[in-house]
Amino acid sequence: MLAKTSQSAETTRDHLDKSFGKRSFERLASKQKSRKKWLLVQPVSNTGMMVDSGSVSIPLNLLMVATLAGKLFDVTFIDERLGDEVPDDLSLYDVVAITSRTLNATKAYAIAKKAKHQGKIVILGGVHPTMLHDEALEYSTSVVYGEIESVWTELVTDLIMGNMKPVYRAKALKPMTSMLHPDFSFALQSRNAKKYSSRIPILATKGCPVGCNFCTTPTIYGKHHRYRDIDFVLDEMRYHQDRLDKEKVHFSFMDDNISFRPSYFTDLLEGMAKIGVRWNANISMNFLHKPEIAELAGWSGCDLMSIGFESLNPETLKSVHKGSNRLDNYETVVDNLHRNGVAIQGYFMFGFDNDSEESFQLTYDFIMNNGIEFPVFSLVTPFPGTPYFEEMKPRLRHFDWDKYDTYHYMFEPQGMSGDKMLENFVKLQKEVYKGKSILQRMRGKPLNWVWLANYKMNRFTSKLRPEFYL
Secondary structure, eight states, rough: HHHHHHHHHHHHHHHHHHGGGGGTTTHHTTSSOOOOEEEEEEEEOOOOOOSSSSSSSSOHHHHHHHHHHTTTTEEEEGGGTOOOOOSOTTTTTTTEEEEEOOHHHHHHHHHHHHHHHOOOOEEEEEEHHHHHHHHHTTTTTTTSOOTTTTTHHHHHHHHHHOOOEEEOOSSSOOGGGGGGOTHHHHHHHTTTTTGGGGSSSEEEEOOSSSSOOOOOHHHHSSSSOOOOOOOHHHHHHHHHHHHHHHOOOOEEEEOOOTSSSHHHHHHHHHHHHTTEEEEEEEEOOTTTSSSSHHHHHHHHEEEEEEEEEEOOOHHHHHHTTTTTOOOHHHHHHHHHHHHHTOEEEEEEEEEOOOOHHHHHHHHHHHHHTTTTTEEEEEEEOOOOOOHHHHHHGGGGGGOOOOGGGSOOSOOOTTOOOOHHHHHHHHHHHHTTTTTEEEEHHHHTTTHHHHHHHHHHHHHHHOOOGGGGOO
C-alpha cells in the first residue's frame, strides 16, 4: 500500500512539473473536501540592536510563499515585527509555515514547537533552516532547503496527498522567468502595515558566483547567477505605479549582487530610466570604477547604493575571498557615484584576525574623507553552515542564535584583545555619528531620509557601551 501511494504521488508530481506554467495545481486541489488553511509567520528577533526597530521592509520571500500558496489554499500572513501576534490557539490552521534567519531562529523554533504540539503540519524555511536543516527538523514536519519556488510542485503534491517529506531540496533551481508577481495584499492587510517601509522590495536576479567564505547566498540561491526578464521586472514596477497612482515609486532591490552581469544591469537601468522610478540596491564594486556605470545609475533614478567595503586591510579582504574589492578602486567608486547624485550606504566589518587599532583609524579616515553618507558597522559573524563558520567553530564564544545578528562579539581576533577591539568599535561609531561629523560628511547633500537616518544613528550610538556587544 505504501509503495502504491508513493508511486501515485511521484506520477502526479511528474505531471504537475510538466504543466507547471498552466497553473494545473487547481485540479488536484479541487479533490479536497475543503481548502487547507495556511498560517505564514515572519518572526521578530530578540536582539536589541535596531534590527527590527522603526520601519521594516516587507518580507519579499515570505510574500512569494503567500502568493504561491494563495492560489490553492486560504492564507493568513503574520509579521511579528509589526506587532502582529501569533495566536496561542492554532486550531484554525492546517499548515504553519515559518521563515527564519539565524538571529530569529530561537523565536521561529518556539512557534514551530507550539504548532507541532497542536498537531499542525509545520514547515520551516529561510536561511537558518537551510544551513542547519537537521537542527530545524527537530521542530518541524518539513524543512525547505533554499528557495521554495524550485520545490513547490513537489511540496504541494505531497501536502495534498498526505505524504510530506522531511526535507525539500531541489535537484536544480528553476529559471526566474517563471517567478510570479508577488501579491502585496497579503502583507498590506495587517492593521499595522503602516510600519512597513515605503520602499517596495523587488527582485531581478538570484545567486552569486563570487564565493565569499562568510556568505550564505550560494547555498540558498546557488552559485549560478539567474535573471528575470527585464520586461517582467519593469512590468512589476508599472504595476506598483498604477497601484499607488504615482510615478516616483521607490524600489529596493533585494538582489545580493545585481550588477554581476554588466550587460543585463545596464539594460535594466535604461529601462528604469524610461519609466521614472527611484531605486536603491546592493551592488558589488567590481565595475563601479567605470564612470559610465555610475552615470547611468544616477540617470535611471538610483539615489543610494549599498556597498560592502568590508575592510581597508588588503590582507583581510584576501582572507575572506572578497576578490571584487580592490582598495585602489575604493575612492574612484565613491567619487563616481557622488558626482552622479548617488548616496552610499557603506558596510564595514571588524573583528578579523588581521584587524588592529590602525584598522579603525583607516576606516574613520576613509569615511570622513570621502563623505560616506550612511556607514554601517558590524562585527564579524561566522554564520552556521558557511565555510567560515566551520573554520572558526573552535574559537566561537557561544552558539546563542539570538546574538548572531552581526552586532555581538563572536571570537577574539588574533591581532588585538576582545576588550580593545570593542572599545575601538564603539569609539568609531560615536566619532562617525557625532553631530560635527555628520555635518562634515553630509555637507552639500540634499535634505532627505539619509539625514534622518544619521540623526537616529546619532541618538543610538551616543548610548553605546562595549558591554552591549557581549
